[in-house]
Amino acid sequence: MKHLLGIENLNKDQIMNILETAVSFAEINQRQIKKVPTLKGKTIINFFAEPSTRTRTSFEVAEKRLSADTYNIAVSGSAIQKGETLADTALNLQAMGPDAMVIRHSVSGTPQLLTEIMDCSIINAGDGFHEHPTQALLDAYTIWQRKGGFEGLKVALLGDIYHSRVARSNIYLLNKMGAHVSISGPGTMLPKEVEKMGVTVEKLPKYAVQDADIVMMLRVQNERASNLLYPDVREYSRYFMLTPELLKLAKKDALVMHPGPANRGVEIDDVVMDGEQSVILEQVSNGVNVRMAVLYLLLGGADK
């Protein structure tokens, strides 16, 4: 495997291999000195053409713990803002001989475009509404650690499915691993024919959450034209927020997950977010383990 562009083209074995590899990095991340020389001498560029705190930092932490040399580029301050095309920027970066580029971009398919221009490994850190593979992998890792497997689990995925790359990557992954996904969100946030992706579509969250093992919330993306997606926050939270009452419909030991950044009081109630069932911060910790595993498998000379 040279690139990680999405979950769609991974098989079950490849996914399990990444999760199992992440276990050994989890151990490293528990140590006093959290650094190994695995990627010493490797150069990784983090190219974030869209704002990101969590994912960018998580990748950078993972890269540094593997001893790679890392460089961060944001679009503000890059040549793209001065009118250079992405293709030219990519060619110039390629000329500096990186081993990998981690890319976040608002346009679906841009990581794929870069694989056609650059020679290095391309890791998709989120493209448009398309895929966010490392998020799905860290979610899977969290579920796997907590539940011991995926087969037969019921996962409720709630909120803005339409604009969510997290949703798409998770749907692919959970289906491949034998879990069942039920989704719910306002009609404006459900993409067309999404049921063909192998999910059950429920009108209201209460039906999707019923007996769920996992309740996975998605962020309401306020930066989108939200007045065309829902009337206001009051109404959104009234029908689609994960409240303690709603969570009671799920299994007693159901996990609450959120890829962040969360809007407290909009899609998730404070009490739930900070409650015992929430594994939201654990997801963030696991993100480092999983990203180290991905980088190692793509760059660490794990020859296959």
Place this chain on the structure above:
Amino acid sequence: MKLVVKNGTVVNPLVGKTEKTSIVIENGVVTEITKNPDTKDAEVFDADGLFVAPGFIDIHVHFRDPGFEYKEDIISGLEAAAAGGFTSVCTMPNTKPAADNVETIRYMYERASKGNGVKLYPIAAATKGLKGESLAPIGELAEGGAIAISDDGRPIQNTDLLKRVMEYASTFDMMYVSHSEDLYLSETAQMNEGYYSTVYGMTGCPVVGEASQIARDCMMAEYLKLPIHIAHVSAALSVDIIKFFKERGAKITAETAPHYITLTDEALGGFDTNTKINPPLRSEADRLAVIKALKEGIIDAIATDHAPHHQREKEVEFNNAPSGIVGLETALPLVLKLYHDKELTIEKIVELFTAGYKIMGIKGGKIEVGAPADITVFDPDYQWTVDKNMFKSKSHNTPFHGFHVKGAVTATIANGKIIYSRDF
């Protein structure tokens, strides 16, 4: 100067004949159609085993000249047309300046007169600057030689203005060509809305955006008792609406493009910007409905919507890429697939490639004694691989690069002169 196209199978649907015969051309005009031609002192083109058809016409191309000559200019566009078997083309008005003034129309004719002999008929803007706000000087544009009017790409959204455009244009016998699109629905869209836009994570525009505007424009044509031509029909629902209005007796003609019968929205999976087209590639059900509409005569013509864009404009993030693909040089083999699949007869295919004469009121469309010798000779069985680097067009934006196809233009004859012949 005498040319004999010898022993080809002459497909002449408007005359109602398909027969193996020879065509004698003198001074640019067909002088004889005979099985025993006198080839003395004549250049002989051996068409044995080939089809010989009236010159194809493409009623929907973008030649980018004036204004965007780095994508295509009139000379290169006419070369691409000849290589695709076309002897006449109608150019859309979205040049810079737009073809909303008679000087630009005259410039186009002037440039085309320096070309290879393929005839160019400009379609002029319906509104000033293609802005959809006020009437273009349609009378003067008609006088200058514009063949029809259209705001292709920026369709008139204001229905009152559409009515006035059609009413005013009728004075000068100018027909409105409708690029049917609800611009609100398509504003941020990158592709057709459906399963694949969901999977690829892109904003989609539903079929409704096209079909609702076709319905509006057909209603207006029926109400005003004026003809209208519907450009690039891509969807099943659009076909049904056109059928409905045709059956009511409205004067409606319609075209589709080769890509709508070849590809579907699934093709956007590689995020190749050469699959970004407007109207977008639709579903498989739509593709099949468009083929059926060709068979049943609901769609009258094949037009390419040849839309050249420079490689650097297409080699960008998907959302930043302009819509459109070049089409002139791949049209025939893509449509001939329907002949090989036994969906359409060869007569029907020739009719679809020459219907522009009927739709746009251009003279020609048949091979007959006394008529200008515009003739397309093609081999339906020749197999080849599309190589965008071989295009005569300045632009190479095609999703068909590497496609194995069957059928090729052997020669294109305009005014009795062989202006293109393929090196096999």
